[in-house]
Amino acid sequence: MKCVCLHHPEFIQLLVSLILSNFLYQASPKLAGTVNWGTTTVIGIFDGMLYGGSKEAAASVSKDAEVTLKLGSTKDKREQYRLMRDAMEKRFIRVTRGSIVGGVRLGMFTAAFYGLQNLLAEQRGVHDVFNVVGAGSATASAFGLILLGSLRWRARNMMLGSVLGSAFCFPLGNIAIFLDTLSAQIVDVTFADA
Incomplete structure (x- = not known):
């Protein structure tokens, strides 16, 4: 089925004017005291990654103690190597997952907070x-x-x-x-x- 609205000159004019207005849009000047939304979001992501990763790394200490106990009871060198490798892989996955989750959480919170703060400042005209x-x-x-x-x-x-x-x-x-x-x-x- 053919869309009739695409052939109307008024629709095409409106579409072209919307596209051009988006490319030629000039942002309003930033109010004094407002922060850069993108910069604070990136900082929030990295802070969250650091916090989440360090929290998971500290929580991994008890898991490492369990592996050490298993190592002491195993005399086979290949089995000890496999246990250590598995423990290191699991620890790496836990710390990586904690970093990603922490970064996403704090990054979303930071983006929402500073985005709303800047929006309110722009709408009200005062910071x-x-x-x-x-x-x-x-x-x-x-x-x-x-x-x-x-x-x-x-x-x-x-x-x-x-x-x-x-x-x-x-x-x-x-x-x-x-x-x-x-x-x-x-x-x-x-x-x-x-």
Whole structure:
């Protein structure tokens, strides 16, 4: 079946104007104090990978003790070699999986938090503590929703995440805004003296 709308000149004009407007789109200037979303997301991914991998590596100590006990009871060198190789492979897989999962989790959280914070700052036209609180509350409640459990459990986690996100982000947002304004004043004074 042939699509008739593709042959209308108005549709083609609209399609061309949408494509050109996307290529020629000029981003609005970034508000002072807002952070670069991509950079913070990449930093969050690497921090999560480091945390997840180190947590799994520390948890592997008890597994290594079990392998050492098996090695002591085995006299065959080939069997000892096989046990060590299997233990090292399993440890590598656990640490790698922990790194990937930790990176994805913290990367998603960082991307959502800073993306919402920048969106709120752009929509409101001002960068203040309420953007930080709104982003923290929304992100924590969204992550409370995706935790496993029944619908009632998820609703509880959403409400708890929203409240805790606001409670943690209000003082931290105030500190961040204060440090931003302080650093801007220091830079102004430094360049004024030069």
